[in-house]
Each structure stands twice: as C-alpha cells, then as structure tokens.
Amino acid sequence: MQLLQLLISGVAQGCIYGLIALGFVLIYKATETVSFAQGELMMLGAFGGLVCMTVLGFPFWLSVLSAIAAMAVFGIALERLVIRPILGQPAFSIVMLTIGIGYMARGLVTMIPVIGTETHTLMVPYKDMIWKIGGNEMGIGAVVINIEQLVVIGCTALLCALLYVMFRYSKLGIAMQASSQNQLAAYYMGIPVKTLNGLVWGLAAAVAAIAGLLLAPITFIHANMGFIGLKAFPAAVVGGFGSLPGAIVGGLIIGVVESLSGFYLPEGFKDIAAYVVVLIMLMVMPNGLFGEKLRKKV
C-alpha cells in the first residue's frame, strides 16, 4: 500500500518533469536548440495564474486559460525577438542565451514587490482533497491518495492525447513535424518555417505553463520553482532527445525512481537519484530509450 502511494506520487512528479521535458524536446526537434529556460517559463506560468486569480480576480478556469494563452504569446514573442536573430550560431551561444533568459526571468519576478518574493498558494477547486481506499470505518489502514496528484496525471494524459491528435491529424501538426525533420524540404514545400518555429516556442511555453499550474498546489508558487526544470533534463535525456513520447516516459521513469529512492535508499539519495540515472543512461544507451541514432557527417 505504501508502494502504491509512492508510485502515484512518483508518477505525478514524473508527469511534471515529463511536461517540461516535452517543451525541451519540442523546441529541440523544431530548431535544434536546447532551451534552459523551460523551468523559468513554468514558474512564469504559475505566477501568471496566480496574478490572474488574485490581482485580476478571474474565476479559476478563466485564469488557467488566460495564463496558458499569455505564456503562449510570451513564447512566440521570445522566439521572434531573442532567438531568431541568433539561429545559426554555435549551439553553445544559444544555450547561454536561454540560461540568460532564465536568469533574467527569475530576477524580474523577485523584483516585483510583494508577489515575487514570497511563497503563495494557488486556490484550485480540488485543493487538499484526498481519496481514501480501503481501510476500516475509522480510516485506519486506508490508502490515501492525493487528488492533486491524480489531477496532474489525468491532465498530462489528456494533454498528451491532444498533442498526439494534433501532430497526427491536423495540418499544423504535420507541418511542424515536416519542418523539424528537414527544414530545407519544408521550405521547398511552402511551409512557413520561421512562423512555425515561433508557434513551436509558443506551444512549448504553453505546455510549461500547464506544468506550472499543475505543480502549483503541490509545491506552492515561488520564484525558485524553475530549478525543478533542471531535473527535466535527465528526463529528456533518458527518453531520448528527439522523441516526444520519450520525454514523457523519461519523466515518468525519473519521477518514480526519485520517489522510490526517497523511501528505500538512505538520506540524500533522493536529490541525486535523477542524475545518477541519467549518467547510467548516458553510458549504457547514449541516445536514450527512444532516441534517434546520431551520426555526424563531416
């Protein structure tokens, strides 16, 4: 029973990692740049939801939708203003650029007087709800499952299904796949590759915002939330950097390993479990579970 609780919390945490890793992989597939700013985008999405609910006073669903829409627009603007001018530079420059964007976003949020410097809670309708399975009438011996975690898992599954449908059946999705597989051929076929890159960044930012809003009831909203995004890198690597389902699967693996190691292994292993997994993965299967084989042409 303890195992079931551990698994569910691990899967829920893994879904968050998977969503952020999904953002990385989307951007990597489309523009072959690695974005270290996904964690901060997640933090901005969570703060956006908070601002919509408290400052602007929107009801819950409207603030969720507007936070996601606002982050999508922010992602598109970011790509247009900052990323597009330096596409074509060595990959390291772009990585440093996204690190700088993350740094700046974190600093800007802490500069806002009251909202930025404290920890907040997001008033979600399902807050603090739990679900008891089994046990006697007094509730002893029951398996207690946190509804917040189930919502995370459910939403991630729904989002993955939506993304799958979009990429498989809609024109936009197929165009995105085409431009990420071979940009030159996509240009020839009349696909507006630059616009699509902007849209991919917007989609990645929106996914990060969803991850932030899902994470908010569990870890509360504060300016250092973005560091959770650093654990999503192992998730993306384990799944294979060029594969969308791999990102989710990698996230689940990292989440479950972390949860189980927190309970069964000595103190301190929980924090580094993800990194040990990624090191083992890099030595055993450098391309990840679902990754494509890399081959360098001279």
Next chain:
Amino acid sequence: MRFIFKTDYDQDIRLAKHGGHVFWYGLLCLLLVAAPVLLSEYLLAQLTFILIYGIVGLGLMLLAGFTGLFSIGHAAFLGVGAYTQAVFTGMGVPFPVALALAGLLSAAVGVVVGLPALRVKGIYLGIATLSFGFIVEEVFARWESVTGGNAGKSVGQVNIFGWVADSGTSFYFVCLVVTVICTLACINLLRSATGRAFVAIRDSEISAQSMGIHLAYYKTLSFALSAALAGIGGALYAHQIRFLSPDQFNIIQSIDLLLMVVIGGLGSIHGAFLGAIFLIGLPQAISAVKDFLPEAIAQAPGLKAVIYGAVLIGFVLFEPMGLYGRWLKIRTYLQLFPFYRKGMFKRQKSFQKSDRLK
C-alpha cells in the same frame, strides 16, 4: 600602424610579440605588485577575488574555449579543491603541498568526469557535467566526517613552512604568485603541441582524428588540467573566505563561472581575467549606482540577477566574442585607422549540419 617585421622564427613563438606587449604587460605587473599600496583593504580583497576567479576561469576557458567541451558543473571541481585544502590545512600540511594535493585531487575527479564524457557530445556532455555537479554537491553535504556537511567547515590560514599569510596584503601576494604561474603555464600549454591539439579538437573532431590526434587522451587531459586549475583556484578561495559550505558550490556558481567565461570572451586567456573582473566588479558597480535609482528598484533582491541576465543576453546577441572581442575590435580600429572596415570581424552564420540522421 605597427608593422611587425619578422626576421626570426622565434618571433612567432615568443611570449611577447613586440615592444608594445613588453611595455604594457610590464606596466600591468608593476601596478599589480604596487596594488596593496594603491588600493584600500576592501578593494585589495576584491582584487584577490578577481585573481582567484581568474584562475578558475583559466581552467574553464581551457576546457570550453580552447577544447570546445562545455561543462555546466565546474563548481564541483572548485569545491573539491576548496575542501581538500581545508582538510589538509586542518591536518597541518604546509600550504604548497596542500595546494598541489588540491590540484591533483581535482584533476583526478576531472578524469573521472571526463572519461564518460568521451562517449557523449554537445548537449549530452553539458547534461552529464551538470549531473556530476549535483552529485558532487550532495556528496559534500553528506560526507560529514570529512567536509562537515551542511554545517560548514572553517579553514585555517596560509602557512608556508612557518610564515603565516595573516594579512590581506600577504595573502594577495600569494594569490598573485599562483596566478602568474598558472597564467604562464596556460600560455605555454597553448603554444605547445598539446594546446594545438586542443584547438584542433574544438574546430573539428573528425579532422583532428584524421591528423593523428588521439581524441580520448587529449579530451581527458583537457578535463584533468581544467579541473586542476579550478581546484587550485578553489584552494585559494577556501583561504580567502575562511568558511566553506556545500551550497557555495551549487549550480548557480557553475552558471556564474560559465557566464564569466562567455562574457570575457571564449577562446582567449585575456577573456578569463576580463570575465573575472566583470563577475566581481558588477556587484560593486550595482551598489555604487544604487543610490541613484528609485527606491523600489534599488532595494529589490533580484536586481543583480536581472542585470547579469540582461548583460549575458546582450553579449550573446550583439558581441559574441565577449569583452576581449570588443577590445580586439577597438584595438584593430585604432591600429588600422582610418582603414578599418565594419565587416572585419563579422561572424559567420554557420548553419551547422544537423546532428540527426537525415
């Protein structure tokens, strides 16, 4: 305009290429030696920090700028050097021996990190080094018998066979000597065959292999040397701040080191020191300017992060060659005046061949 008239092969490999070099670097050395007299105690401490971060920057520049291997976990080597120095000084080992041991142990850890790195490239290397950084930080926190864990560890003073460097000035001179030795070592390394092998690996691994450069050996050597320099810098850092705790060597420190190297200018020795000057000088500049800013902005805790981030983004977008690159452009303008053309340092957009299978 200066014309360098070469009559001798030695001129190509000499350290000081012409009289101007001798004059200006000699002046710099004089100023550095006279610094305790010219500067206040506080500024002298900042200059010591600049020298220490300069040594670490040399290490990271060697790895990232000259060999093209990007390490996002370099603070781990800094920490290894710092804790080694703390432990051995606590055991009474004299300073030069402890410093050498710190360098050697960091180099060993560097080899341990570098060996798996041979198999992975690009972003995977960054993530592997990031993971190592986190693991090493956690080891510092958990290995309480040696490192004192999260409670921290205090460090004794520099003790060279009886002479204790107990004042800011004497410690500054110790750092200055170590910095000069490390810088000369690095410059000589880069003039040698090993240095040329590193640069070849950065420019094109496959071409380097075709020319007979043993990739595994040179990459591991690069990691080891870079980690050794970071360890030596860390040892001096331990003596400077006198109290170590694991969270001084976290991911933020690693990113600060990378920031320093990128803003200084990748691929140059000057870049390491210019970046160190930037890293240490910017907080001083911010606090000097704070009085002129409106209250709300000046007191905000995130101001330093915003300015760092903005400067980094600005440099990557507009001046990818960093501070040293900007100085090169200014110097070339002055040297070639009035014949300087705008496009002389234009960067090439190299749409790299995709790493993925087409």
